[in-house]
Amino acid sequence: xxxxxxxxxxxxxxxxxxxxxxxxxxxxDFFIRDLNEWDDFSLEEAVKIKESSAExxxxxxxxxxxxxxxxxxRKCLAKGADRAVRVxxxxxxxxxxxxxxxxxxxxxxxxxxxxxxxxxxxxxxxFASTGIATAAFLGWPHAAVVSxxxxxxxxxxxxxxRELEGGMLHEVEIQxxxxxxxxxxxxxxxxxxxxxxxxAAAKPIEVxxxxxxxxxxxxxxxxxxxxxxxxxxxxxxxxxxxxxxDAAQQAARLAEIIKEFKGASA
Amino acid sequence: MSxxxxxxxxxxxxxxPISLELITAAQGLRRAGxxxxxxxxxDSPESFSGSLSLAGVDEIVTVKTAAPEFDxxxxxxxxxxxIAKRAPDVVLVAHSVDSFGYAAALAARLGxxxxxxxxxxxxxxxxxxxxxxxxxxxxxxxxxxxGRSTVLLAIRGNVFKPPESPATPKVSAFDAPPAQSxxxxxxxxxxxxxxxxxxxxxxxxxxxxxxxGEEAKVPQFRELAEAIGATLGCSRPIADAGWLPxxxxxxxxxxxxxxxxxxxxxxxxxxxxxxxxMKHVSTIVAVNTDAEASIFGVAKYGIVGDIFEIADExxxxx
Numbered sequence: 174x175x176x177x178x179x180x181x182x183x184x185x186x187x188x189x190x191x192x193x194x195x196x197x198x199x200x201x202d203f204f205i206r207d208l209n210e211w212d213d214f215s216l217e218e219a220v221k222i223k224e225s226s227a228e229x230x231x232x233x234x235x236x237x238x239x240x241x242x243x244x245x246x247r248k249c250l251a252k253g254a255d256r257a258v259r260v261x262x263x264x265x266x267x268x269x270x271x272x273x274x275x276x277x278x279x280x281x282x283x284x285x286x287x288x289x290x291x292x293x294x295x296x297x298x299x300f301a302s303t304g305i306a307t308a309a310f311l312g313w314p315h316a317a318v319v320s321x322x323x324x325x326x327x328x329x330x331x332x333x334x335r336e337l338e339g340g341m342l343h344e345v346e347i348q349x350x351x352x353x354x355x356x357x358x359x360x361x362x363x364x365x366x367x368x369x370x371x372x373a374a375a376k377p378i379e380v381x382x383x384x385x386x387x388x389x390x391x392x393x394x395x396x397x398x399x400x401x402x403x404x405x406x407x408x409x410x411x412x413x414x415x416x417x418x419d420a421a422q423q424a425a426r427l428a429e430i431i432k433e434f435k436g437a438s439a
Numbered sequence: 440m441s442x443x444x445x446x447x448x449x450x451x452x453x454x455x456p457i458s459l460e461l462i463t464a465a466q467g468l469r470r471a472g473x474x475x476x477x478x479x480x481x482d483s484p485e486s487f488s489g490s491l492s493l494a495g496v497d498e499i500v501t502v503k504t505a506a507p508e509f510d511x512x513x514x515x516x517x518x519x520x521x522i523a524k525r526a527p528d529v530v531l532v533a534h535s536v537d538s539f540g541y542a543a544a545l546a547a548r549l550g551x552x553x554x555x556x557x558x559x560x561x562x563x564x565x566x567x568x569x570x571x572x573x574x575x576x577x578x579x580x581x582x583x584x585x586g587r588s589t590v591l592l593a594i595r596g597n598v599f600k601p602p603e604s605p606a607t608p609k610v611s612a613f614d615a616p617p618a619q620s621x622x623x624x625x626x627x628x629x630x631x632x633x634x635x636x637x638x639x640x641x642x643x644x645x646x647x648x649x650x651x652g653e654e655a656k657v658p659q660f661r662e663l664a665e666a667i668g669a670t671l672g673c674s675r676p677i678a679d680a681g682w683l684p685x686x687x688x689x690x691x692x693x694x695x696x697x698x699x700x701x702x703x704x705x706x707x708x709x710x711x712x713x714x715x716x717m718k719h720v721s722t723i724v725a726v727n728t729d730a731e732a733s734i735f736g737v738a739k740y741g742i743v744g745d746i747f748e749i750a751d752e753x754x755x756x757x
Contacts (some may be wrong), residue, residue, distance in 0.1 A: 181492070184574065185504070185575065186574045186575075186577050186733065190577075190607070197573065199578065216574065216754060218590055239489075241724040245663075263536070266445075269553075270543065270611065271543070271546060271547050271553060274547060274622075276545070281458075281562060293481050293539065296575060297573065297574050297575065298573055299555075299556055299571075299572065299573075299711070300543075300555050300556075300578075301534070301539050301543075301555055301556070302539075302542070302543030302546075302553070302555055303543070304543075305539065305542075305543040305544050306543040306544060306546065307539065307546040308544055308547045309543070309544035309545070310547055314511075314512070314622055315540070315544060315620035316511065316540055317536065317539035317540040318536045318540075319509075321636075324555070331458040332625075335536060335540070335626065336536065336692050336693055337450070337536050337537075337627075337692075338455075338535065338536060339693075339695065340629065340630040340685065340686065340688070340692070340693055340694055341627055341630065341693065341694075342627065342628040342630065343508070343624060343625075343626075343627050343628075344624075344625040344627075344628065345622050345623065345624050345625060346622060346623045346625065346661055347621065347622040347623075348621045351621075356692075357675060357676075357679055358675070358678070358679030361680075371483075378516055381565075383631075398697050399546055399547075399550070399551060399552050399584065399587065400553055400554050400582040400583070400584055401568075401582060401583055401584070401585055402551060402581070402582055403568065403581040403582060403583050404580075405573060405578050405579070405580050405581075406578060406579055407577070407578055407579075408578070408579045411721075411736055411737070412735060412736065413725060413735045413736075413738035413739060413740055413741030414739065414741065415740075415741045415742070415743065416640050416740055416741065416742045420744055420745065420748040420749055420751075420752050421752050423742045423744055423749060423754040424503075424749050424751075424752030424755075424756070425746075425752070425756065426738075426740075427703070427724060427726075427749070427753055428740065428753055428756035428757070430722070430724060430740065431643075431667055431701065431757075434643065434700065434701040434722065435643075435668065436711060437700075438642060438643075438700070
């Protein structure tokens with residue numbers, strides 16, 4: 174039995190970041206990289222299933238990106254993934270979520286897992302589409318925003334709850350193998366112990382090119398994408414009127430605002 | 440071919456508000472001669488015709504489905520067939536949980552131009568250009584779709600105002616090919632979680648976020664909220680950690696602060712999902728140590744400072 178977990182290394186922006194010369198992205202020098210928060214939950218879900226399964230289950234983390242991504246894959250290995258796969262070559266540069274999904278699907282065909290998890294979205298680009306597009310390329314059943322899952326590897330179906338808007342859940346049964354996108358809060362992701370971090374260093378990260386998984390260069394990168402970034406810019410945003418002073422002065426002004434509100438609504 | 444196809448969203452017999460917002464989003468993309476058609480998928484789609492008969496809609500397309508509620512395979516198949524038949528330039532769907540479940544699959548399968556969480560879409564020199572956020576909304580990203588004859592855009596909620604004037608669009612029925620559904624919807628479950636608070640009715644809310652750091656700090660904010668007469672709310676991480684019940688979560692997947700007039704956010708960074716539940720509040724005061732936090736982009740007043748110090752000082756006034 175095998176569960177494939179698609180993960181992304183996301184970038185947060187450093188203070189005073191600068192644009193890349195072509196104006197279509199941020200200068201990567203200002204990136205603070207980490208494993209996508211959602212993916213921490215989907216990995217944990219896979220590892221939990223593995224730990225509670227009577228049958229042996231292999232958890233494989235897969236990501237698309239340069240060798241910088243190995244750091245996030247090591248984190249996955251330290252948290253319980255058995256091995257990791259990373260796909261990259263220069264042709265992948267400029268891929269949007271659809272092109273990334275095509276690569277993930279190609280890896281999934283090679284790995285033939287019983288289930289594929291992805292995060293609902295990434296914290297940096299927030300496309301909320303990579304996992305479900307991957308399912309389309311595989312022709313697999315799929316569901317998004319899973320906040321509770323009942324699945325035993327090897328069974329033909331799983332039952333889960335989709336987290337809808339406004340505090341509502343929807344219970345659904347799905348045929349397996351399937352692609353599920355996992356929501357925050359589905360579990361409590363573990364911290365990697367020092368010992369597991371050390372062990373992770375010895376676990377394999379297999380590095381493949383798109384060609385290795387049967388994809389031509391034209392199917393990835395900008396030509397394989399369904400959108401193209403024209404430009405990126407910092408918006409003129411509405412700014413709050415800042416309340417100056419030390420904590421006592423700031424709190425005094427806040428107290429005034431509260432009392433004004435109460436006076437008006439009394 | 441041409442025209443704009445809008446996919447309405449309904450749940451349990453009610454049209455979701457975003458459906459009407461999509462009609463307004465479509466108007467900005469009309470070219471001469473373009474018609475805006477809105478399709479509604481349900482086991483009784485005609486029941487929505489009345490509420491969709493609004494200015495800006497040229498045609499209502501009813502699509503009868505076997506199941507009453509959203510199902511990814513049914514939607515993919517029916518919307519795919521609609522696109523094949525009508526060949527619209529643009530298809531608009533909501534950036535919502537239901538769309539998360541099928542829009543990307545449709546775009547991938549049909550080779551559509553595709554962008555999600557779009558809050559602005561227009562034609563620049565004839566080219567469709569969509570704008571979305573990037574890097575936790577710190578930047579805006581303009582995307583286009585070279586070589587794509589049909590572009591699918593998932594539109595962010597609460598951006599476009601719904602049309603108000605009634606109209607009398609034509610109504611047509613579309614026979615969707617039968618779909619083989621690989622998942623089965625069971626029941627809907629309303630989260631109540633043993634707390635009788637109604638965030639949607641509260642006029643004054645004090646919300647705590649990740650910035651409080653640990654569960655042990657929750658009681659002091661509960662006490663502060665009580666002292667100042669506010670209802671205590673929270674952002675997602677606090678509810679996920681179980682420090683406050685889910686019923687107190689404000690945001691997209693939690694509650695909307697519908698009746699709120701004064702909203703104090705302490706240690707809330709302002710993820711887009713949280714903002715969706717509160718950015719409409721007329722007076723928002725944000726307290727955060729990070730001067731760059733996105734919450735300051737929607738707040739009327741901002742305090743850059745330590746939430747614990749501010750809380751202690753504020754308590755002395757009540």
